[in-house]
Amino acid sequence: MQMPEPNAAILSRKARIVERLRGVLSADAVIDEAHEVRAYECDALTAYKCPPLAAVLPSSTEEVAAVLRICHDEGVPVVPRGSGTSLAGGALPTADSVILGVARLNEVLETDYDNRFIRVQTGRTNLSVTGAVEENGFFYAPDPSSQLACAIAGNIAMNSGGAHCLKYGVTTNNLLGVTLVQMDGTVVELGGAHLDAGGLDLLGLACGSEGQLGVVTEATLRILRKPEGARPVLMGFSSNEVAGACVSDIIKAGVLPVAIEFMDRPCIVACEAFAHAGYPDCEALLIVEVEGSDAEIDEQLGLILQIARRHDPVELREAKDADEAGRIWLGRKSAFGAMGQINDYMCLDGTIPVSELPHVLRRIRELSEGYGLEVANVFHAGDGNMHPLILFNANEEGQLEKAEALGADILRLCVEVGGCLTGEHGVGIEKRDLMADQYAPADLEAQMRVKDVFDPKWLLNPAKVFPLDASAQRRAA
Amino acid sequence: MQMPEPNAAILSRKARIVERLRGVLSADAVIDEAHEVRAYECDALTAYKCPPLAAVLPSSTEEVAAVLRICHDEGVPVVPRGSGTSLAGGALPTADSVILGVARLNEVLETDYDNRFIRVQTGRTNLSVTGAVEENGFFYAPDPSSQLACAIAGNIAMNSGGAHCLKYGVTTNNLLGVTLVQMDGTVVELGGAHLDAGGLDLLGLACGSEGQLGVVTEATLRILRKPEGARPVLMGFSSNEVAGACVSDIIKAGVLPVAIEFMDRPCIVACEAFAHAGYPDCEALLIVEVEGSDAEIDEQLGLILQIARRHDPVELREAKDADEAGRIWLGRKSAFGAMGQINDYMCLDGTIPVSELPHVLRRIRELSEGYGLEVANVFHAGDGNMHPLILFNANEEGQLEKAEALGADILRLCVEVGGCLTGEHGVGIEKRDLMADQYAPADLEAQMRVKDVFDPKWLLNPAKVFPLDASAQRRAA
Numbered sequence: 001m002q003m004p005e006p007n008a009a010i011l012s013r014k015a016r017i018v019e020r021l022r023g024v025l026s027a028d029a030v031i032d033e034a035h036e037v038r039a040y041e042c043d044a045l046t047a048y049k050c051p052p053l054a055a056v057l058p059s060s061t062e063e064v065a066a067v068l069r070i071c072h073d074e075g076v077p078v079v080p081r082g083s084g085t086s087l088a089g090g091a092l093p094t095a096d097s098v099i100l101g102v103a104r105l106n107e108v109l110e111t112d113y114d115n116r117f118i119r120v121q122t123g124r125t126n127l128s129v130t131g132a133v134e135e136n137g138f139f140y141a142p143d144p145s146s147q148l149a150c151a152i153a154g155n156i157a158m159n160s161g162g163a164h165c166l167k168y169g170v171t172t173n174n175l176l177g178v179t180l181v182q183m184d185g186t187v188v189e190l191g192g193a194h195l196d197a198g199g200l201d202l203l204g205l206a207c208g209s210e211g212q213l214g215v216v217t218e219a220t221l222r223i224l225r226k227p228e229g230a231r232p233v234l235m236g237f238s239s240n241e242v243a244g245a246c247v248s249d250i251i252k253a254g255v256l257p258v259a260i261e262f263m264d265r266p267c268i269v270a271c272e273a274f275a276h277a278g279y280p281d282c283e284a285l286l287i288v289e290v291e292g293s294d295a296e297i298d299e300q301l302g303l304i305l306q307i308a309r310r311h312d313p314v315e316l317r318e319a320k321d322a323d324e325a326g327r328i329w330l331g332r333k334s335a336f337g338a339m340g341q342i343n344d345y346m347c348l349d350g351t352i353p354v355s356e357l358p359h360v361l362r363r364i365r366e367l368s369e370g371y372g373l374e375v376a377n378v379f380h381a382g383d384g385n386m387h388p389l390i391l392f393n394a395n396e397e398g399q400l401e402k403a404e405a406l407g408a409d410i411l412r413l414c415v416e417v418g419g420c421l422t423g424e425h426g427v428g429i430e431k432r433d434l435m436a437d438q439y440a441p442a443d444l445e446a447q448m449r450v451k452d453v454f455d456p457k458w459l460l461n462p463a464k465v466f467p468l469d470a471s472a473q474r475r476a477a
Numbered sequence: 478m479q480m481p482e483p484n485a486a487i488l489s490r491k492a493r494i495v496e497r498l499r500g501v502l503s504a505d506a507v508i509d510e511a512h513e514v515r516a517y518e519c520d521a522l523t524a525y526k527c528p529p530l531a532a533v534l535p536s537s538t539e540e541v542a543a544v545l546r547i548c549h550d551e552g553v554p555v556v557p558r559g560s561g562t563s564l565a566g567g568a569l570p571t572a573d574s575v576i577l578g579v580a581r582l583n584e585v586l587e588t589d590y591d592n593r594f595i596r597v598q599t600g601r602t603n604l605s606v607t608g609a610v611e612e613n614g615f616f617y618a619p620d621p622s623s624q625l626a627c628a629i630a631g632n633i634a635m636n637s638g639g640a641h642c643l644k645y646g647v648t649t650n651n652l653l654g655v656t657l658v659q660m661d662g663t664v665v666e667l668g669g670a671h672l673d674a675g676g677l678d679l680l681g682l683a684c685g686s687e688g689q690l691g692v693v694t695e696a697t698l699r700i701l702r703k704p705e706g707a708r709p710v711l712m713g714f715s716s717n718e719v720a721g722a723c724v725s726d727i728i729k730a731g732v733l734p735v736a737i738e739f740m741d742r743p744c745i746v747a748c749e750a751f752a753h754a755g756y757p758d759c760e761a762l763l764i765v766e767v768e769g770s771d772a773e774i775d776e777q778l779g780l781i782l783q784i785a786r787r788h789d790p791v792e793l794r795e796a797k798d799a800d801e802a803g804r805i806w807l808g809r810k811s812a813f814g815a816m817g818q819i820n821d822y823m824c825l826d827g828t829i830p831v832s833e834l835p836h837v838l839r840r841i842r843e844l845s846e847g848y849g850l851e852v853a854n855v856f857h858a859g860d861g862n863m864h865p866l867i868l869f870n871a872n873e874e875g876q877l878e879k880a881e882a883l884g885a886d887i888l889r890l891c892v893e894v895g896g897c898l899t900g901e902h903g904v905g906i907e908k909r910d911l912m913a914d915q916y917a918p919a920d921l922e923a924q925m926r927v928k929d930v931f932d933p934k935w936l937l938n939p940a941k942v943f944p945l946d947a948s949a950q951r952r953a954a
Contacts, residue, residue, distance in 0.1 A: 114832035198904040204681025225731020254702020355591035
């Protein structure tokens with residue numbers, strides 16, 4: 001993946017820049033030694049690495065504003081970073097950039113159960129938001145697989161989802177307000193703890209903007225009351241197509257499970273070997289979970305099982321207790337770990353209309369055969385959010401490039417059938433050059449002109465989201 | 478309400494402008510006779526009237542683009558108009574503006590039940606979207622009171638809600654994509670029939686932008702499967718405070734009715750006299766509706782009634798059949814008509830945290846007494862979206878101004894308690910000068926800079942949304 005040449009003038013001014021940063025932060029919050037900045041050289045897309053000029057760890061919105069003012073003044077690019085769990089290279093540094101990590105901004109600022117919201121600093125991890133309210137019977141709905149580690153800042157930047165977003169929506173549906181620091185240090189409040197707001201919806205714009213518009217330091221999040229109970233059912237089918245058709249029929253029937261997860265044979269085999277979840281030997285598995293009271297669960301599952309039976313399932317296993325439910329989920333949740341044990345893999349993230357599932361799975365198989373690289377499919381099928389895993393050997397010359405080419409073809413396929421390039425991982429560096437496949441020039445230009453407003457010098461999170469040549473032109477202008 | 482002086486140079490060029498418009502539209506689609514343009518002199522905020530320079534009724538996205546290109550070229554302000562049902566003056570013309578009505582853009586372009594969406598031209602009315610899919614068991618969720626008349630274009634412009642948005646969300650939660658024509662005639666596609674999208678979320682930005690960014694000509698809308706059944710329960714209470722506390726407790730318990738509607742005594746009396754709904758003689762009424770299968774309804778209502786009983790209700794009446802359900806809703810749905818028969822009224826639209834309901838209702842009563850103007854309250858209590866109706870006599874000198882001043886005080890109160898100026902009616906001309914109470918200068922400046930991008934000459938829907946002095950400066954710049 002090509003990255004822009006570092007700006008030599010910035011590199012030569014490093015000492016002054018670091019000194020200015022030390023002037024506004026505590027001594028241990030500015031990191032510039034070569035062996036220390038290496039901790040920030042990549043995110044979870046580890047195929048790409050580049051140590052930054054320096055890294056800073058501010059402890060307040062004011063400190064973030066002070067850092068940005070200095071970098072704006074010095075013309076230094078800034079790469080905001082949550083916990084660095086991006087699978088799309090969303091927090092990959094450039095050599096001339098300052099990493100702005102929000103890890104020290106991790107306080108709960110306010111909890112309001114009457115109005116069902118929590119206000120947190122955005123360095124707080126996703127799971128610890130739920131941790132702060134679960135004693136009182138509440139939870140925060142978006143649940144990315146990385147929820148133990150990933151920060152709310154990154155969730156907002158990428159508009160993250162998770163297995164349960166079929167029912168609860170993604171981050172944008174659970175975000176009420178943010179404090180955003182613009183590149184010039186201006187602090188703005190977008191949204192608030194209330195429905196809607198007057199004027200332009202800059203909150204919706206900020207959510208999913210991948211650090212292109214500013215740094216979000218505080219967030220007001222919707223919290224929900226925990227459901228009484230939940231119960232998954234495991235369904236095995238004789239082909240991907242049949243499983244896909246079953247998903248379509250469930251959605252079409254208007255039932256709303258909290259999750260419909262899909263795994264194909266390569267994925268089932270790997271997960272079973274890793275987690276011993278007792279998965280049946282079949283071509284495709286669905287895990288469908290519903291929640292509510294026992295009566296509600298019985299009723300909804302009754303309808304879902306009736307639909308499933310029409311597709312001649314190889315297996316239908318309703319969890320009889322918490323233990324069995326745990327085992328059913330264990331396999332799915334260990335999918336990435338399981339694949340990682342046997343292969344290098346690249347995890348894609350595209351979205352398609354649910355009715356296109358069978359067609360897209362068939363085309364992925366053809367593409368996979370064409371490239372000679374195996375693809376395992378595990379994804380949130382209910383809302384069409386796919387995560388094909390391309391398996392390859394990173395130590396074999398040329399395989400990474402081949403995997404990238406196959407990934408690009410699969411994502412183009414998503415766009416072709418009326419879907420889009422990303423569901424929850426964001427564009428990052430991974431998909432920036434595919435944006436031209438998704439958007440017409442006028443559509444992309446409209447987005448870039450909005451970026452111009454918030455970051456006229458194009459210093460924020462460089463080389464991400466927009467095609468590299470377009471952003472290079474913008475920076476030069 | 479002050480409006481900007483019309484631009485004399487534009488008025489003097491009227492003949493040329495109309496001729497150019499006739500060059501791109503059919504003869505009957507350009508209206509410029511004084512007696513004809515009067516049909517467009519106001520929207521549902523009828524206290525303010527001003528005939529436009531001309532009105533045009535394009536029949537396609539291309540015609541809309543052609544009209545906008547001409548107006549952009551001539552520097553003529555354009556006021557986009559759906560069905561003209563805005564209660565906030567969102568479609569009020571200026572004397573030098575061209576009204577762009579989308580009424581002729583009313584086709585269904587695509588219906589996809591497998592992926593649960595419909596694509597329509599935006600002049601189509603809200604109710605006729607449901608009309609197009611209900612035979613197949615689907616519906617479009619947002620349901621403003623004006624749904625028989627209001628256009629999807631206006632729903633998108635104002636991010637409209639309705640009685641059932643507590644469960645289903647407002648327009649932005651049900652909108653998948655739009656075709657937007659910018660002021661210079663550029664056509665862009667925002668979003669699409671899929672979850673999320675890469676890059677900046679311009680779709681979220683466009684929704685609720687009140688015609689400030691462009692004209693939306695086509696929309697892809699989420700459709701949902703109709704629930705099996707629904708059942709309302711009527712609850713009477715001895716005071717507004719007790720009813721408010723009951724609403725808070727229902728929300729806090731995590732039950733999710735589709736609607737929680739609130740009416741206070743002045744409203745109950747007027748509705749009962751008008752609709753003979755059989756409402757009890759009490760201080761405050763709630764209508765709480767749940768939906769699903771009979772078993773689900775029984776279970777949810779059981780929990781809700783248990784909460785209600787803790788608040789010593791004067792009456793608890795569960796609808797036993799469709800007939801009784803219809804009567805319970807009839808009173809609420811005729812509220813505006815009922816009030817209109819006995820008074821002139823101004824309908825406000827503010828949002829507050831649900832827990833503040835008792836406090837805000839008490840303060841509204843004090844303000845009402847201070848001004849000597851009665852206020853009737855009827856609103857979507859579940860999500861804190863209030864619609865206080867200020868009663869006044871339009872024929873009595875000074876009463877309109879007094880009602881406006883009281884309205885401004887009530888809306889400031891909403892902001893004070895952590896709420897906001899609007900829930901679903903938009904800012905329009907009504908609340909533009911209160912935006913400075915809601916937003917800090919930097920917040921407002923960020924919004925206006927985004928408007929600059931889409932409409933650099935500030936020609937689109939003039940004198941709305943932003944404080945008049947701020948938008949005048951922007952136009953002059």
